[in-house]
Amino acid sequence: MERIIETEHVNRVFAVSSGEFCALKDINVSIPEGAFAILKGRSGSGKTTLMNIIGALDYPTSGKVRIAGNDITEMSETDRENMRRNMFGFVFQAVSLIPTMNAFENVEFSLRMAGISENRKERVEECLRRxxxxxxxxxMPAEMSGGEQQRVAIARAIAHHPRILFADEPTAELDSVMAAEIVQMFQEITKKERVTILMTTHDTGLMDAGDMLIELQNGEQICQKQ
Structure with a gap:
């Protein structure tokens, strides 16, 4: 099976007032296409930093990141932006729906931004049903619960048929029942939408929900297991 995400000796160092802080230390992960991968770690473990680097939102200080065989650390910023827009989908802890648009309009807006004009109505309805x-x-968002708003955000993120969906702590603000429903939805999406999902979480109750688990601790990779 093709490895759609691979990192090779990734390090990330930030300048701080006392000198330098090493947020990631020699990270090597490999995720096959179509997998639901969970990136586990406590707050400050480096999981969001790693997701941002894999998602082309940040650069490593050293090391390589390959997406579908292409080293994105060598790409121009224009090519990286095109990859983020067309190949990736993002779901964050803060839902950030447009409050003046209803659920349908929020999802449709993402297709407009991606430059997709064909079958837009059908695709939006399909994703919201999904x-x-x-x-x-x-x-409207104000008429929805937090879990429903997160569902709209997920529909928005998959509407343009991304190959990879990045979900950063998407269940952090939800109760355990709603969190379990969101994770079950991700499991279904990997199969029905044929999308690879990388989800960060510190919730120990969700550790067994994915196809594979990657654990970080203090910026170091503790394990990768399937």
Whole structure:
């Protein structure tokens, strides 16, 4: 199976008032296409830093990051932006829906931003049905629960058919029942949308939900297991 995400000896060092802080130390991960990978670690472990580097939102201080065989650390910023826009989808802890748009319009807006004009209505409806919101398409964010808003954010993130979905602590603000529903949704999305998912979490109750687990501690890779 093709390895869609690979890092090779990735390090990330930040300048701080006392000198330098090494947030990531020699990280080597390998994720096959179509997997649901969970990136585990406590706050400050480096998991968000690693996700940002893999997602082309930041650069490593040293090391390589390959997406579908291409080293994105050698790409121009224009090419990296195109990859973020067309190949990646992002779901964050803060949902950030546009408050003046209903659920349908929020998802459709992402397709407009991606320059997709064909079958937009059908794709938006399909994605909202996929996340269980067939009856809530015309509701505004303020009329929805936190879990429903996160579902809209997920629909928005997969609407343009990304190959990789990055989800940074998407269940952190949800209760355990809603968190389990979101994770189950990710499991279904990997199969039905054929998308690779990398999700960060510190919730020990979600450790066995993915196809593979990568654990970080104090910037170091403790394990990768399937």
């Amino acid at each position: 996340v269980g919101l067939a009856g809530r398409m015309r509701h």
